Amino acid sequence: MNSTLKTLPDHNGFFVPAVPGGHPSGRRCRDVKNFSRKFLGGSPGDGHGTQLNRGYGGRYVAETLMPLIGEIEAAYDDARADPAFQARLHELQRDYVGRATPLYFAERLTEHFGGAQIYLKREDLNHTGAHKINNALGQALLAQRMGRQRLIAETGAGMHGVAVATVAARLGLGCVVYMGATDIERQQPNVQRMRLLGAEIVPVHSGTATLKDAMNEALRDWVANVDDTFYIIGTVAGPAPYPRMVRDFQAVIGVETREQLLATQGRLPDTLVACVGGGSNAMGLFHAFLDDAAVTLVGVEAAGEGLESGRHAASLNGGEPGILHGNRTYLLQDGDGQIRDAHSISAGLDYPGVGPEHAYLHDSGRASYVAVTDDEALEAVGLCCRLEGILPALESAHALYHAGQLAAAQGPDQVIVVCLSGRGDKDMDTITRHLMPEEAQA
């Protein structure tokens, strides 16, 4: 495969196929009109105009933010190439976050499904209990480097908010976290934790009072406080360069996985499985393997109460391309282009969009995307607790469920790596209510 995959997006922040003739995998694009033809047809004189439908990503934000985001891009590219920045990041990843996280052979889950070997990449063992801190740390260091004193963030399940509040405390920066009122209710432990860490929590009541509305409010805060504030977006979405920057900070997941499996098994995995809301843990796991054509990449979206019910959060499986929060990507929307409510039992997947690089990988066929329901995810939580003694986050349980199905259908020579993106302590209320209703009433 061609190495161009890893150099995406292009200079305009678009994830587009970089090789004339189609995707390096040789597979046809599904959405020719929106994806390949306009781009590959190459109308060189048209400047930037036709890019509306050229690819996914871009920078669709209000003019007030445009210059600022340009500054962030320049500062990020500068930091990225600076060995001192990388050394500081690496040191904190090791000593503060606790990296590298283990790649754990889930022996009893493997036995249970009786097929492929299942490995878990233990991002739940990171400081603060999820992969989110990989990105929060990287961006906070960048903010500090740019002289910004105030961090803002949106959060759904609260894991990104906790990660940002944590690094803000560590670096001595101010922190304001926007969180939907609905999410505040269902993620109380994380709310209290953020407050304890010194962050201000702003409840968002507008719209559907969930993650997308928290993101709207964070963007509004940013517009009003451009001088001293850095917006730490928690997933691989938003205006360029965020999707690329967040992916780069999360890529450590896949880099370690690759090294660890090569070291212990002398081979690459056959299949990678990760849950996808915005999709940052999935991009982090996939990125180091994009050029390994033999490695199958599977993203697992939240099917909520079922794709056919309409109550789900599966933007790739049940949405269509559009523009929201600064990027062009797949969105849950109605016929008038209004954004539809997402639904998932896991607050972290409850978002009506998805990172633009996932949209690109989806259309190009390099990765495939399936969807797992609330009930199936709950089933995986119970199984993982009883067989492995590991309480996974509801988000990660979506990936676990699908990995189990895959493993059962494959032979023991196959290796599946699942990103266990976070731990499930934050979900105890929800899990208890569903899996042990008698306990919940007591």
Added chain:
Amino acid sequence: MSAPSLTTEMSKTDTPNPVSPNADSRLARRFAALKAADRAALVTYVMAGDPDPSASRDLLARLPAAGADIIELGMLFSDPMADGVAIQRAGQRALANGQTLALTLEMVRDFRQRDDDTPIVLMGYLNPLQRFGEDRFLQAAAEAGVDGLILVDLPPEHGAAMTARARDLGLARIPLVAPTTPPGRLPALLAQGDGFVYRIAFNGVTGSRRLDIAAELDSALDALKRQSPLPVAVGFGVRDGGTAAAIARIADAVVVGSALVERLAAAGVDAALELTRELAESIQGARRGES
């Protein structure tokens, strides 16, 4: 793989269009008449379909007589990230009462049958337009009698083709210029601009605070004027006659949105028109009082 910045790329590829194709447009005629009268324009923003279709049509029809020189008509979007709470709520009310982009265009068509002089500018976000079909939208807007477009989340980096198509149809693409816009970005913004320039008064969302920074704006507006022949409108946060008058002394147009939308929500169409009359009087007296 260091990526060159969008700004650098943009200035390389976009060439300014020195001749506005809309020299004889409703917008140009209106600004020429106002200049002759030495008066700034009152630009009123209302959300199409707010609070319901019939009240919204009634308000739109009566705004010119109350003193609105130019009308900005909001196209609702579920996630208006650059707007404050007043306009977001207006969109939610309109949506709840069945407003759609097609109905908004129909409102303009009906308005045009009775008023062929007052310019109407549509303001909104890209996604509903794309869903409707960009070309279909531009065509329908031009046919309905729309004069210009303000697209909050379409920066010039991504907007050249749409601007060209809009121009072909006689629709002005009104550029937004922010306090954060560095001088180096202005040529690219202005190159895609027609009709007038919308100068955002301060860093923030629509309607977020009272404005008493007319003095700070003065030099910024001078700089804009030196680079562009287009009239300059100032908006975001103009809530009362005093502020409107202060801006009317230094800008070609004063945009009032959230204050009007709030008045409409609180007290109805007649009250919103009363506020329009007050603002129009303040603006009319502004330059006379000074001279």
